[in-house]
Amino acid sequence: MPAAPHPLTRGKIRWSTPQPRPSAGTHAQPYRRRRPETTTLHRIVREHLETYLALANESDPMGDGVPDYVEKEFRSYLTCGILAHGFARARCASCGYDFLVAFSCKGRGACPSCNAKRMAQTAAHLVDHVFPHVPVRQWVLSVPKRLRPFLHHRYQISGEGFTSTMFARDPTSPK
Numbered sequence: 001m002p003a004a005p006h007p008l009t010r011g012k013i014r015w016s017t018p019q020p021r022p023s024a025g026t027h028a029q030p031y032r033r034r035r036p037e038t039t040t041l042h043r044i045v046r047e048h049l050e051t052y053l054a055l056a057n058e059s060d061p062m063g064d065g066v067p068d069y070v071e072k073e074f075r076s077y078l079t080c081g082i083l084a085h086g087f088a089r090a091r092c093a094s095c096g097y098d099f100l101v102a103f104s105c106k107g108r109g110a111c112p113s114c115n116a117k118r119m120a121q122t123a124a125h126l127v128d129h130v131f132p133h134v135p136v137r138q139w140v141l142s143v144p145k146r147l148r149p150f151l152h153h154r155y156q157i158s159g160e161g162f163t164s165t166m167f168a169r170d171p172t173s174p175k
Contacts, residue, residue, distance in 0.1 A: 036081040080105035
């Protein structure tokens with residue numbers, strides 16, 4: 001025998017933003033999808049990415065154009081937070097309400113949402129595991145001028161260098 005539909009859904013499955021529950025406490029907030037496709041940045045990248053890539057390829061005398069990792073970053077940003085590109089189904093343990101959470105791109109360049117999350121996680125890691133327990137206002141990672149062009153064109157090496165610097169003082173960090 002099929003289960004009775006939830007009284008708030010009236011027999012239909014709702015995949016949109018959930019409404020607040022009548023039984024929810026005063027501090028409970030419903031999940032709200034961030035809807036990146038409605039932002040100005042997403043619209044601009046969506047409408048002009050192909051033109052930008054074509055112009056960059058034409059104007060580069062070497063024919064390289066935009067590096068592959070930059071193009072990949074922009075393309076993954078266009079899929080970040082969009083339900084059509086993947087999602088997980090979640091269920092509230094207390095009321096049984098189902099909702100969808102879109103996958104993120106986990107990017108480092110174009111996506112403001114993923115950038116903010118990574119920045120917060122990195123700051124928390126630095127404060128908790130790397131910096132000594134003294135007041136710190138800011139930190140700077142300096143690279144000698146002769147190495148900057150080398151690291152600029154070989155981004156994998158610069159990423160590994162930053163990771164090794166960041167985890168240098170933390171004995172529990174991943175190797």
